[in-house]
Amino acid sequence: MPDYGNDIRFGYFLVPDASAAQGILDTAAVLDRVGFDLVGVQDHPYQRRFLDAWTLLSAIASRTENLTVFPDVASLPLRPPAVLAKAAASLDVLTGGRVELGLGAGAFWDAIAAMGGPRRSPGESVQALREAVAVMRLMWSGERAIRFDGDFYAVDGVHPGPVPAHPIGIWIGGYKPRMLRLVGELGDGWLPSLGYIDDDGIAAATRTIDDAATAAGRDPARIRRILNVGDDIPRDELAQRLTAFALDHGIDTFVLGGPASDEQLSYLAQDVFPAVRDAVDAAR
Numbered sequence: 280m281p282d283y284g285n286d287i288r289f290g291y292f293l294v295p296d297a298s299a300a301q302g303i304l305d306t307a308a309v310l311d312r313v314g315f316d317l318v319g320v321q322d323h324p325y326q327r328r329f330l331d332a333w334t335l336l337s338a339i340a341s342r343t344e345n346l347t348v349f350p351d352v353a354s355l356p357l358r359p360p361a362v363l364a365k366a367a368a369s370l371d372v373l374t375g376g377r378v379e380l381g382l383g384a385g386a387f388w389d390a391i392a393a394m395g396g397p398r399r400s401p402g403e404s405v406q407a408l409r410e411a412v413a414v415m416r417l418m419w420s421g422e423r424a425i426r427f428d429g430d431f432y433a434v435d436g437v438h439p440g441p442v443p444a445h446p447i448g449i450w451i452g453g454y455k456p457r458m459l460r461l462v463g464e465l466g467d468g469w470l471p472s473l474g475y476i477d478d479d480g481i482a483a484a485t486r487t488i489d490d491a492a493t494a495a496g497r498d499p500a501r502i503r504r505i506l507n508v509g510d511d512i513p514r515d516e517l518a519q520r521l522t523a524f525a526l527d528h529g530i531d532t533f534v535l536g537g538p539a540s541d542e543q544l545s546y547l548a549q550d551v552f553p554a555v556r557d558a559v560d561a562a563r
Contacts, residue, residue: 319351463491510537
């Protein structure tokens with residue numbers, strides 16, 4: 280599959296463990312200092328051991344100067360899109376443009392329902408996410424008043440704002456054909472996780488996204504490809520594998536994870552990441 284020519288970025292996936300709250304912030308400060316580009320935090324409000332994702336992202340943003348922060352991914356059924364859009368825009372203004380928005384249609388439906396959220400079928404989930412994207416973009420539009428009347432979400436004359444400091448990307452997490460087509464039609468990025476998908480799956484998903492983008496009159500290269508890598512790849516193979524993902528599948532952003540010391544994080548940022556960027560540049 281093609282290399283879309285986008286700049287290569289690297290992030291880290293921080294587990295929002297409430298028992299290690301200070302350590303999370305300390306790690307974020309290290310990531311910022313050594314040169315990571317972004318930090319992702321999973322959003323499972325029903326998990327009693329986890330901090331609230333948006334509160335944690337705000338705290339991370341206040342402890343850092345350069346890191347972009349994003350939910351990886353926001354649980355739409357528990358995050359009304361108009362309110363989610365305002366939260367994202369507010370943090371983007373406060374940080375000078377350091378927010379992106381990972382968005383998911385929902386999972387763990389028993390837990391969502393236990394917290395008061397809706398229980399949706401797969402088809403309903405996709406349609407709700409489609410409507411949510413429309414609502415959020417209206418909330419960021421700068422218009423005086425907006426209206427939207429969908430099957431799952433509606434706004435009626437609300438005054439949107441603030442306008443984000445930069446165009447916030449909506450990065451959609453999903454694997455099934457309907458979700459992939461939605462990414463191609465509407466999304467600013469695709470956000471899968473290694474472990475749930477392999478090279479063949481990425482290649483097939485990329486074709487689906489690109490075909491949908493082309494059919495919608497969009498340039499597939501404008502859709503970022505963000506891969507949660509976690510610690511699925513041995514560190515001695517990391518540079519080679521990430522380079523292959525970039526050149527063979529068009530992945531432009533890699534979100535690593537797993538336990539790591541300050542020295543290991545520094546090694547990744549100062550040795551592995553430049554090696555990947557240099558190899559991609561040389562191939563281009």
